[in-house]
Amino acid sequence: MVTLADVARHAGVSASTVSYVLSGKRSISTATRERIRRSIEELGYRPHAGARALASSRTNILALMMPIRTDMHVPVLMEIAMAVTTTARAHGYDVLLLTGEEGPEALHRVEGSALADAMIVMDVELEDPRLPHLKAAERPAVLIGLPADTTGLSCVDLDFGAAGAQCVDHLADLGHRQIAVLGEPPAVYARGTGFAERTLVGLRGAAAERSVGLLHRPCDGTYAAVAATVTRIFEERPHTTALVVQNEAAVEPLLALLRQQGRAVPEDVSVVAVCAGQVAAEASVPLTSVGVPAQEMGRLAVERLFAHLDEQEPVGTVLIAPELEARGSTGPAPAGEPERADGGERGRRGHSRR
Structure with a gap:
């Protein structure tokens, strides 16, 4: 098993220098940082998750709040969840999946126990009871969905x-x-x-x-x-x-x-x-x-979340423009007597509007 000391010897630096590069606590020259990065890749070094969390004050975990309900189409939800997971892993993060219908209680649990560095919230209602808690939370959050009032929130969704x-x-x-x-x-x-x-x-x-x-x-x-x-x-x-x-x-x-x-x-x-x-x-x-661009929604939510963690982007809403693709299920309206928008036929006498 490759250790931090092995990386230090391979890169020709001290173990503390490798630690500083991993934690970001001190400024290290670009040349030295790149040399250490190459040694990490060549040796296949993987920092211990607990030690890395202590050094950076981060858990390297994102929480995904995705209530599973019988009235929702689960395949689309899982496609979004997979996009969130793969994008998070590309950033070196794991995902904690919360599938219960707990509402604000789940937010309090994650926030109070420091289980995750940030949160993605799905199944958003117009007057969602979780919103006040999200706005008051110390950790950043991104909603996949749009409430009635988006003030102070970061949201991603299809328009x-x-x-x-x-x-x-x-x-x-x-x-x-x-x-x-x-x-x-x-x-x-x-x-x-x-x-x-x-x-x-x-x-x-x-x-x-x-x-x-x-x-x-x-x-x-x-x-x-x-x-x-x-x-x-x-x-x-x-x-x-x-x-x-x-x-x-x-x-x-x-x-x-x-x-x-x-x-x-x-x-x-x-x-x-x-x-x-x-x-x-x-x-x-x-x-x-x-x-419904499930993969794009999941990816964008994670990317925005990391931008918030790094304080590179203010909160706001991103709406994905819809695209209609014509296939074989639509064609010209059948020929016949034209109708009014209220459901009656033009010229029919004595027919009251609905």
């Missing part, structure tokens, strides 16, 4: 509002006048989860600007829930010609149900999804989609 608007604009450009949205499970909206609410704001804003009718229905991801929701949509708005899906678990049940109902995609119904690009590309009908 979900713009993503929702892109879906509507794409379908409106194809001539669709009645669009329905299969949203996240009801519990996600009940919590005021930021990404779901912001997507809905973007969808509604673009629909109003384009004079397009929009119907939103929360939906669990089971086949039975999707079947009930789609049946209700076509009963309420029989002239619906396009569906936007923001629920990855509902994608395949929806496509299977449309096939069973004899509705061809995209000839009868166009479908757009807000989901991971791989899910859209590998669906039974390749889906036009706005991708």
